[in-house]
Amino acid sequence: MARGPALTPPPLSDRPEIEPPPLAPGAMAHSKPYVAQPAHNEALGYPGERVDDWQAKAIQALGELVDSSRALKVYLDSCVKCGSCADKCHYFLGTGDPNNMPVARQDLVRRVYRRHFTPAGKLAPGLVGAADLTEGLLEEWYSYFHQCSQCRRCSVFCPYGIDTAEISMAAREVMDRIGLGQKYCNEILGKVHKVGNNLGLPEPALADTLEGLEEDIEEETGQAVKLPLDVAGADVLLITPSADFFAEPHVDGLIGYAKVFHQLGLSWTLSSHASEAANFAMFIGSRDQMAKVAQRIHQAARDLGVKRLVFGECGHAWRVAYSFLTKLAGPWDFLDPRWPVPQHILEVTNAAIETGGIRLDPEGNAGKVVTFHDSCNVARASRMGEGPGGQFTLPRAVIQASVPRFVDMADGTIHDRTFCCGGGGGLLTDDLMELRMKGALPRVNALNHVVETQGVTHMAAICAICKTQFAKVLPLYGLDMEMVQSVHGLVSQAIRLGAAPD
Amino acid sequence: MAYQVNGSEIEHDEEGYLTDLSQWNEELAEMIAKTEDIEMSEEHWEVVNFLREYYDEYQIAPAVRVLTKAVGKKLGPEKGNNKYLYELFPYGPAKQACKIAGLPKPTGCV
Numbered sequence: 020m021a022r023g024p025a026l027t028p029p030p031l032s033d034r035p036e037i038e039p040p041p042l043a044p045g046a047m048a049h050s051k052p053y054v055a056q057p058a059h060n061e062a063l064g065y066p067g068e069r070v071d072d073w074q075a076k077a078i079q080a081l082g083e084l085v086d087s088s089r090a091l092k093v094y095l096d097s098c099v100k101c102g103s104c105a106d107k108c109h110y111f112l113g114t115g116d117p118n119n120m121p122v123a124r125q126d127l128v129r130r131v132y133r134r135h136f137t138p139a140g141k142l143a144p145g146l147v148g149a150a151d152l153t154e155g156l157l158e159e160w161y162s163y164f165h166q167c168s169q170c171r172r173c174s175v176f177c178p179y180g181i182d183t184a185e186i187s188m189a190a191r192e193v194m195d196r197i198g199l200g201q202k203y204c205n206e207i208l209g210k211v212h213k214v215g216n217n218l219g220l221p222e223p224a225l226a227d228t229l230e231g232l233e234e235d236i237e238e239e240t241g242q243a244v245k246l247p248l249d250v251a252g253a254d255v256l257l258i259t260p261s262a263d264f265f266a267e268p269h270v271d272g273l274i275g276y277a278k279v280f281h282q283l284g285l286s287w288t289l290s291s292h293a294s295e296a297a298n299f300a301m302f303i304g305s306r307d308q309m310a311k312v313a314q315r316i317h318q319a320a321r322d323l324g325v326k327r328l329v330f331g332e333c334g335h336a337w338r339v340a341y342s343f344l345t346k347l348a349g350p351w352d353f354l355d356p357r358w359p360v361p362q363h364i365l366e367v368t369n370a371a372i373e374t375g376g377i378r379l380d381p382e383g384n385a386g387k388v389v390t391f392h393d394s395c396n397v398a399r400a401s402r403m404g405e406g407p408g409g410q411f412t413l414p415r416a417v418i419q420a421s422v423p424r425f426v427d428m429a430d431g432t433i434h435d436r437t438f439c440c441g442g443g444g445g446l447l448t449d450d451l452m453e454l455r456m457k458g459a460l461p462r463v464n465a466l467n468h469v470v471e472t473q474g475v476t477h478m479a480a481i482c483a484i485c486k487t488q489f490a491k492v493l494p495l496y497g498l499d500m501e502m503v504q505s506v507h508g509l510v511s512q513a514i515r516l517g518a519a520p521d
Numbered sequence: 522m523a524y525q526v527n528g529s530e531i532e533h534d535e536e537g538y539l540t541d542l543s544q545w546n547e548e549l550a551e552m553i554a555k556t557e558d559i560e561m562s563e564e565h566w567e568v569v570n571f572l573r574e575y576y577d578e579y580q581i582a583p584a585v586r587v588l589t590k591a592v593g594k595k596l597g598p599e600k601g602n603n604k605y606l607y608e609l610f611p612y613g614p615a616k617q618a619c620k621i622a623g624l625p626k627p628t629g630c631v
Contacts, residue, residue: 053535053536203628206628207628207629210628210629216629217628217629217630218581218627218628218629218631219581219625219628220581221579221580221581223579224579224580224581224583227579227587228583228584228586228587231586231587231590232586235586235590260629260630261629261630262629262630262631264584265584265585265615265627265629265631266584266585266615266630266631267585267586267603269630270584270585270586297629297630333630447630449536449616450535450536483629483630483631484630486630487630487631491613500607501604
């Protein structure tokens with residue numbers, strides 16, 4: 020396969036925020052991810068290929084989803100076309116394609132909903148923007164619902180709180196039910212069911228990888244920091260994205276978690292059965308699949324007899340865990356009630372800093388000026404710690420304790436207004452590289468601004484997708500891939516191991 | 522979709538990864554490398570051979586840290602790092618080197 024034409028990123032601006040671009044209708048209509056093969060779809064219980072009566076089946080599926088989700092129905096009914104969302108999507112800002120305005124993306128489904136499920140749309144479709152699901156419209160669905168990373172930034176600005184992510188998830192579920200799945204997500208979910216993780220990393224390879232890391236840490240620090248696997252009776256089960264075992268800079272974060280547990284003297288373990296925090300079923304909008312993935316964690320926790328559940332650095336995993344875990348895979352009554360179910364690794368580390376359980380020396384990260392990228396699913400769909408906004412303050416507190424200097428990016432680009440990395444929501448695939456590059460524009464622009472004005476050298480993240488995406492796209496914008504760091508990679512460099520000197 | 526090597530057709534997927542891993546041979550590797558704008562050197566072969574050995578044992582490509590360590594042992598410690606691997610395989614050692622080695626593409630958040 021020869022590679023496509025060289026990728027040229029859109030220009031950065033002198034200001035921290037990107038101005039809305041001129042409209043470029045159809046500019047991204049060609050962007051479509053590879054379609055799943057029959058085996059990928061069938062492994063998840065979907066038809067292998069597009070079914071003959073796909074239109075009728077799609078309408079039926081949409082009807083069932085609207086009936087089962089009051090939220091989805093409200094989102095489809097309540098848009099008043101006020102335009103607040105129009106310039107809030109990173110894919111719109113990076114491409115200028117009007118179908119990437121959240122309202123236009125929603126309308127791709129809304130038209131069909133109106134046609135079949137509202138009286139006006141049934142009687143006078145032309146008057147109310149109702150339309151049949153034609154072959155052409157289905158093609159637009161496949162293209163533009165794979166140009167939404169379900170980051171929910173638009174919903175922050177919508178006066179009605181319409182959540183485009185829910186509409187995007189529904190559209191993908193409808194497409195799956197008629198046999199039009201996306202290869203990247205569906206192939207990965209099949210691997211989770213079969214092997215236990217997105218990578219397809221089998222237990223012997225995982226054990227070998229962890230042993231190698233233990234050797235590296237001991238060589239570097241002189242401390243026998245362990246990365247235990249499948250240890251029955253351990254207190255803590257750590258569920259982390261499999262990218263933490265495999266990729267850079269993710270693995271530095273894994274080493275960081277291990278050092279924190281080691282220094283706290285906690286007994287902990289990883290599981291080869293539940294060797295994945297990610298739950299791609301959320302991206303394709305399938306509750307059944309989401310439950311099936313989550314139940315592996317429940318099974319592992321029961322089998323190993325652990326008392327606490329801690330999640331590593333993974334954005335949407337934390338949303339699924341924080342918001343839906345009990346519903347998907349409860350009850351968790353066998354865990355120690357003194358701990359929240361689940362906990363985020365940042366909650367563990369932050370508490371350890373506050374109580375003096377670990378000591379961090381910023382000199383371990385000498386020379387670094389660090390900023391923080393709020394991951395969308397953590398920022399807009401979860402919390403950490405006790406009070407509101409903990410998902411913003413905890414990561415920053417841990418970074419600040421680990422590095423000599425911390426700088427935030429511009430206000431309109433952080434906290435609940437954070438921009439997606441451009442690769443979330445099941446779009447982190449090579450066949451969408453142009454979209455990923457363009458969608459990263461608002462975040463890269465804000466980063467570049469603090470690089471130039473504040474001397475920022477690194478950007479830390481708490482999501483495997485964000486880390487991989489930035490390592491890939493920053494070089495396209497002329498920035499170094501090694502700028503991207505795991506938050507616990509910074510902790511790993513700063514933590515003092517061994518007994519404290521008196 | 523297929524590569525043509527010495528008159529035989531070897532099937533690949535949309536992205537150029539082999540559909541039947543047993544059909545791999547060194548000539549094919551050279552050919553895939555060329556489509557990726559890579560001229561195979563001794564160092565490239567060291568990486569590709571290690572990937573294949575590891576895959577034989579574990580049925581998965583090695584983690585990047587496992588790979589850099591192995592490269593450091595074979596080619597010298599100054600080459601045992603991610604940066605050097607990116608010099609050899611600019612699109613990323615995991616994906617590009619796996620494609621040339623005839624292994625499946627690593628999937629997930631990588």
